[in-house]
Amino acid sequence: MARLKFPALSQLPISLAPPRITTTDVIAGASVAMVLIPQSLAYAELAQLPPYIGLYASAFPLLVFALLASSPYLQTGPVAVTSLLTIAALPEVPPTQLPAIAALMAFMVGALRVIFGFARLGHVVRLMSTPVVMGFTSGAAIVIMSSQLPKALGAQPPDGGVLWQAVWSIGHPSGWSWSAVALSLVTVSLFIGGRKISPFFPGVLIAVIIGVFYSRTSGYSGVTVNEVPEGLPPFSLDLPWDQIPTLLLGAVIIALVGFAEPASIARTFANETGERWDSNQEMVASGVANFVAAFSGGYPVGGSFSRSSINRLAGARTRWSGGVTGLIVLAFLPFASVLEPLPTAVLGAIVLGAASSLVKPTRLVRLWQRSRTQALLAWSTTAATLFFTPRVERAVVLGVVLTFVAHLSRKFAMHQTTADDGSVTVKPVGLLWMATDQQFEQGLHDAAAASTSGVTVDFSRTPFLNASAIDAMSSVAEELETRGHCLDWSHPPVGSERMLNGVQKNA
Secondary structure, X not given: OOOOOOHHHHHOOOOOOOOOOOHHHHHHHXXXXXXXXXXXXXXXXXXXXXXXXXXXOOOHHHHHHHHHXXXXXXXXEOOHHHHHHHHHHOOOOOHHHHHHHHHHHHHHHHHHHHHXXXXXXXXXXXXXXXXXXXXXXXXXXXXXXXXXXXXHHOOOOOOOXXXXXXXXXXXXXXXXXXXXXXXXXXXXXXXXXXXXXXXXXXHHHHHHHHHHHHHHHHOOOOOEOOOOOOOOOOOOOOOOHHHHHHHHHHHHHHHHHHHHHHHHHHHHHXXXXXXOOOHHHHHHHHHHHHXXXXXXXXXXXXXXXXXXXXXXXXXOOOOHHHHHHHHHHHHHHHHHHHHOOOEHHHHHHHHHXXXXXXXXXXXXXXXXXXXXXXXXXXXXXXHHHHHHOOOOHHHHHHHHHHHHHHHHHOOOEEEEEEOOOOOEEEEEEOOOOOOOHHHHHHHHHHHHHHOOOEEEEEOXXXXXXXXXHHHHHHHHHHHHHOOOOEEEXXXXXXXOHHHHHHHHHHO
16 A cells, blocks of 8 residues: 655644644634635535535534645635535435435545545546646536526526526516625625735625624525524434445546646645645545545535635645634534524625636637647537536536547657757657557657667656556666666656656666
């Protein structure tokens, strides 16, 4: 079994070493908690679960994640895209059964991520190519905003699809609740306008306070959060295990897509700061957090870009900032009933504000200028997301299939260039698999024969490496070594570093 390091374990309170938590960790954790508490309610309702389920998913899972995570900045908890994927994957059952099934989904997502992490398959998220993730995220954001629009307007559209209900709500202003509209406008203004003032401006928290105060003092007649149980989450292993086959595909999709964004966030932060980040350890940490969410009445959790950014900007130094966030949510639970009068229009507006940043029309247009194939992948995934709504997970499957079709249909090539010093750079273009292994190996040997100083393999146009490619590189490395030269590489595919280290050991 692969060995994983848990750097935060040395920071446990029971350790003889002095606590390493810093004042800025506390400040950062508290700053994130002020955003997470109202967001967790909104995202749980987006998943068509009771809002308090979001609070349960924001307490103990964060504490466990803080112990095991690799990135000091990444904040986990309920997120919009995972919430949408959750409701898309749940079977059609009475609403009272949904919380238990959503908890089972969290368990399955956790199991998959732990397996991927211990098997050192953190790079499996590369199955979700950048164009597919970009296209799905943009399409999902449109679906998310459409689902929340009637709520934000206080409209009651007739039964129908999510997109159709949003269009109907916009076209029937006579059905709007002007109190709900006013609260939504205030919420969106505080959310978006506050971020322009400062990343730490508690616009969402202020909007919630205004909403609760208005509802209590005005006799608000619209829909409110209503029941929010007080006290700690109920721990239970009694889940509907017979639903596992029904949820399997959805769990795989959430395990991959829900990890792709936090992996990108953590990798970006690590590149900017030069700090260590381990995708496999992060996968295990996220998996265990989902286990805890499952047994404490929550639903699938993932990394949040906005909250992670706040965490970093607020001065987080260690993973304990996320633990502080979880502790604050935990301390709030006995008093959570104060949120019962909160109009759901405020929650809908919170999701609208958050999801609006996920739509990337400019990036989708620019993608066409870089690569028409990748642009078509992204646009196709966006269109499929809208078409398959509410079964948006099918769009992800289609995007992955189209990605492989695009790579397999592309003619594999080995481009070779020779520098003035006699070194040769060879660039494989396309997918490395059994049909192209021989061409890759022959290209390496040709480069070695043409070289008078060494060979470098540029993997910038290759998404994956396989065992045959490593064997071919080891063979060529040995051939070059007999002549006093060496084999090097650049731009290795994400997650292939360990495989490539084997080339150095074998050479």
